[in-house]
Structures are given as C-alpha cells and as structure tokens.
Amino acid sequence: MSTHSVNLAHVSSRNVRATPLPPDERRAAIVAATVPLVRERGLSVSTRQIAAAAGVAEGTLFRAFPDKRTLVNAAVEAVLDPEPGLRRLAAIDRSAPLEDRLTEAVDLLHAGMESTWRLIVELRTVEGEEAMTKAVNKRRWEPVMAALAALFEPDRERLSVTPEQATRMLHTMLIASLHHFRPGAENEEPLTTRDIVEVVLYGVVGRQTRGGDRPDIRPDGGS
Structure with missing residues (x-):
C-alpha cells in the first residue's frame, strides 16, 4: 500500500463522526464504554482511551462531561x-x-x-x-x-x-x-x-444427611 493511501486512510479514520445521539443517550453510551476501562486501568485510564472505546472524539467527551473525574464518577455510579x-x-x-x-x-x-x-x-x-x-x-x-x-x-x-x-x-x-x-x-x-x-x-450438614425431622425445601420433597 502506498504512503499516500495510508495517509488517506488515517485522515479518513480521524474524520469519522460519531452517530448523532440525544445528550442523555450520548452520556450513557460514554459511561458504558468507560466502565470496563476503569475496571482495568483505574484512574490511569486516559480520555483518549475512553474516546476510542466510545467511538467519539475527545472533544465529545468534554461536551458531555466537564472533566475526567466527573466521567469516572458517573461510571462508578453506573456500576453501583x-x-x-x-x-x-x-x-x-x-x-x-x-x-x-x-x-x-x-x-x-x-x-x-x-x-x-x-x-x-x-x-x-x-x-x-x-x-x-x-x-x-x-x-x-x-x-x-x-x-x-x-x-x-x-x-x-x-x-x-x-x-x-x-x-x-x-x-x-x-x-x-x-x-x-x-x-x-x-x-x-x-x-x-x-x-x-x-x-x-x-445447613452445613446437608439435606441428604440431616435426618427426616425437617421437610425438604423443594415442593416435591425430592433431592
């Protein structure tokens, strides 16, 4: 592949725009992409990595969230x-x-x-x-x-x-x-x-050996 073709492909990938979404849906999609990254990397995750996972530009992140900490907190809230x-x-x-x-x-x-x-x-x-x-x-x-x-x-x-x-x-x-x-x-x-x-x-004795004084919890009384 020629250098010219590679450069065109690079420019093309950089110019791909995220599918327009309502603000709430965009924030939810970004948070969903952030959760696995925070689990894996903690606070060392970068906004560039988050943007790549979410399929958006970094600027889109900061239009949805004022800063990285707010975004990470939103990811934690989603998990909880x-x-x-x-x-x-x-x-x-x-x-x-x-x-x-x-x-x-x-x-x-x-x-x-x-x-x-x-x-x-x-x-x-x-x-x-x-x-x-x-x-x-x-x-x-x-x-x-x-x-x-x-x-x-x-x-x-x-x-x-x-x-x-x-x-x-x-x-x-x-x-x-x-x-x-x-x-x-x-x-x-x-x-x-x-x-x-x-x-x-x-109990720790087990249903098979505990004796017959208590009924089995299954409706048919079986094992």
Whole structure:
C-alpha cells in the first residue's frame, strides 16, 4: 500500500463522526464504554482511551462531561446502580422451586458484587473510598434485600426463620464468597453458587444427611 493511501486512510479514520445521539443517550453510551476501562486501568485510564472505546472524539467527551473525574464518577455510579439488578430479581419465576429461584438470584448478585469490588479495588483512591461507602450504604441495599425476601416469601411456611432472616443469612454468605478480596484468602477454595444455596437452605450438614425431622425445601420433597 502506498504512503499516500495510508495517509488517506488515517485522515479518513480521524474524520469519522460519531452517530448523532440525544445528550442523555450520548452520556450513557460514554459511561458504558468507560466502565470496563476503569475496571482495568483505574484512574490511569486516559480520555483518549475512553474516546476510542466510545467511538467519539475527545472533544465529545468534554461536551458531555466537564472533566475526567466527573466521567469516572458517573461510571462508578453506573456500576453501583441497583436498578438493573432489581429488575432481573423481579423477573425470577416465583413458581419455580425455591432452590432454583435462589440459584438464579445468587448468580446474579454474585456477578454484580464481584464487578463492584473489583472496581473499588482498582481505584484504590479517594474515589475508591467513596465508592466503597456507597456500595455498603444501607439505603442502596434495602431494595435488594426486599427483593430477595420476596423470593423466599412463597415458601414462608416451609422455612424455620422468616424470609427477612433468611435473606440476611444469604447476604452474609454472598459477602463471604468474595474470598479473594480478603487478605490471605487467595488460597481458599471459593464458595460456589451451589455451596451458598445449599448452606442457606439445608445447613452445613446437608439435606441428604440431616435426618427426616425437617421437610425438604423443594415442593416435591425430592433431592
């Protein structure tokens, strides 16, 4: 390829304009492109890298956000936003066996918590401390806890505790499953979704060996 052709291709790529979007949609698209970069690079990510990932010019970034910190904060807020997770929790089939309901919920929440903590660890800054404060804020967790309690509710009569107590147990197990964020825990065998659900529903003895004094949580009483 000739030097002239290469130069034309370079000029052409520089002149490609982003598809026009309403301001709110443009900001949302930029934030979505920023999140994985912040997870990977923390605050060292450059606006040039963000612009390339978003498919826009750097100038477009600063028309949407006043500065890089504001954009990074918006990305953190997007990761911490509970609404997408709440919608997915609400969509879980309440007629499915409780074990299946909780398996789906734990998979969903575990992925979200992993994503959140990875971002916080990567930041390791004032922004990271602020994100940590927001992540553990009771008001952010209240609707999530309520959504989890609603998953237990159809089987209330089968439970030995209230749905709210069962939810707190499940939440504690979820936190414990984030093993690699605890010092010295990298050599521990990780807790799987099955581990978490089995312990919450059947205890550490297990449903196969606990004896016949308590009914199985599945509607058919089977394994």
